[in-house]
Amino acid sequence: MSELQDIAKTAREASYIMASLGSDVKNDALANVARCLKAAKDEIFAANKTDLEEAEKNSLDAPLIKRLKFNEDKLNDVVSGIESLIGLTDPVGKVTLRTTLDDGLELTRVTCPIGVIGVIFESRPDALVQIASLCIKSGNAVFLKGGSEALNTNKALASVISKAGIEAGLPEGWLNLLTLRSEIADMLKLDEYIDLIIPRGSNSFVQYIMQNTNIAVLGHADGVCHTYLDSEADPAIAMKVAVDAKTQYVSVCNATETFLVNEALKETLLPELIKTLQERGVEIFGDDYVSETFGVEKAEEWHHEYLAMKCSVKIVKDVDDAIAHINRYGSGHTDAIITANKENAERFMTMVDSGSVLVNCSTRFADGFRYGFGAEVGIATSKIHARGPVGLEGLVSYKYRLVGNGDIVGPYCDGSKSFKHIHHDI
């Protein structure tokens, strides 16, 4: 057995203890993590300085270096994140179904931790703190693999957090930091020990993870989000929302990448949309009509995530044409319709196969914090398990508990007894 397998086995065993911890122990552990991070800030900042120097030496991009920085501000952010997490309801132990099968035979369905989570995250070391905290709150053991640029910072953070948790009652092995890139491939094979992988990072990286493991993956490879301007769109709403959805913050997964415009608006809203976006500095890539009429580049491919001041614009016949385009070329992430027509809005929301479907508002709203979840685990485009913005609920499963008094199935099979199946409200 490899060393990683040994670690995974220990994590699996730790996960059973994690599952049995009460809310008070988990909240104490979170409080202790916050306390210990503050107490160890000098050694954490020193480790971060080493990473930053190394990054300068390797001439990393400025944005990457910015994400890599872990200073007093970042520390305050993660500490206040932990404090708000303490205030959230425990996602574990919720009764979600209760049925009396027969006199004295009581079935309940209760939420429980998933078990062992593997998280692969980008260069930001603050992500490590967030993920570890979410796993404490939800009672999961965790494997962490961060970007190699942040190795020293991650080691310092993981060591402080792991110890602080154990001091407060978490089991040994609840948190494990992987430090080698080669360990990612090894981790993807540990389907016996790891229940869920959460990859964060570039499209191609997430795609690689999804293609190379039998472990369930929570996440999204890309966000090709659409905003469709219906024939009955209110012009003021359409312009306001379009500008926000495209330009408010371009490098995020919920920014609109493609505008679909109803052909009835060819001579009214379409030129206004093009002009408004261009004035804000957005480069347009159009279908044949848009490209010829407005003298812009032709769009090469409709499944395209720009993550930049660029977007595609296409004419569609009607709401069904828009739905068909989105289901074919979208990524199942977030799509919006701008319309005053309730029927079209309803049809769009029912038939667009995405995690979030929006009416008369900006795609940028699709986010766990804006949705009021308190904490965000990620945004999932899969339809299995969690979908859309995922809060703490995405880190729990459930189990059925059946309590009887010597009950056996025989009498129910030969017909001498029959079930009552009294379903109780929760």
Place this chain on the structure above:
Amino acid sequence: MSELQDIAKTAREASYIMASLGSDVKNDALANVARCLKAAKDEIFAANKTDLEEAEKNSLDAPLIKRLKFNEDKLNDVVSGIESLIGLTDPVGKVTLRTTLDDGLELTRVTCPIGVIGVIFESRPDALVQIASLCIKSGNAVFLKGGSEALNTNKALASVISKAGIEAGLPEGWLNLLTLRSEIADMLKLDEYIDLIIPRGSNSFVQYIMQNTNIAVLGHADGVCHTYLDSEADPAIAMKVAVDAKTQYVSVCNATETFLVNEALKETLLPELIKTLQERGVEIFGDDYVSETFGVEKAEEWHHEYLAMKCSVKIVKDVDDAIAHINRYGSGHTDAIITANKENAERFMTMVDSGSVLVNCSTRFADGFRYGFGAEVGIATSKIHARGPVGLEGLVSYKYRLVGNGDIVGPYCDGSKSFKHIHHDI
């Protein structure tokens, strides 16, 4: 593009229409399927006769031939199954979360079909009818691959059901029968078009499916279920439950395969258990102590599903030792404790990592019908998505709907507006 891909693309498109159907259309379709099956019974029975003759010619096992039979009784069973399905609540369109993000900006989470389901089932042709009906009720398009022994029966059933559905308003391509074994491997690659695979069949077959696809799989490879007799077990309850759990029906996944006995019971309940089981014809495989003391065979491997009048018996130190054994050698399916000690029961239910955890009753209760779900999709041992016995809920996902009136995120980002996040009771 291969022919199968073409079919899958059509199924994907059909799934969007399926998602938009009201409960009335789906229930009408179910009623029409029941009607048409009865009307076409002669041709279905004739096709079944061909399969049965072929099976005799190939000298198939008697139990296999029995499962293959589709006669008047089986027809009545599936028709009454469809009728009870019509009476169940529509699993689609349920609002499971409602939050006012801000004035006039309303978030709801609504259940929706998963999309396209691929089901691979064993020789029983009645399974085809059940699966197709469950998919109608839950609004999913479906791929079906049945056992080759039942090819003619499956073709007849699929043709009747597909047409009956379309007559009643389901879209073309909602049901697709695969007829070649080689198409299974092809289907497993269609992760772009198929959202969930439900394999039914032998352990090794399900294991093969789980190892060879990136599509999510709902199911279980095996059911290594345990019953643990605690030091505080009531002797009468222990014997009654043990006999039912092991002998009531041996070839099913929720039958107990291993008894764990607290060492305090070595000279009391243990000999009684061995004697009682042996009297019923159960062959015992024990650990060193059990094997030597009672002169029975030694158990070769603890992760072992007998599906026969055989079981393993092992002495454990205490409830924690039992929990550790189950988490190590079990299959996460169903495990029971027999005890009068509430603390041990609670510890067992919390720490045993299985879909169903039971106290003082038979493992044989772990079943969708006995749990009162009305319909059973399967039993899942994965902790992602559905777990344990899975009812119609396992065939739905959800999406977030956000309805505004020109709302944009800009003002919330620059601090000029803030969210209200009013969470409403459902």
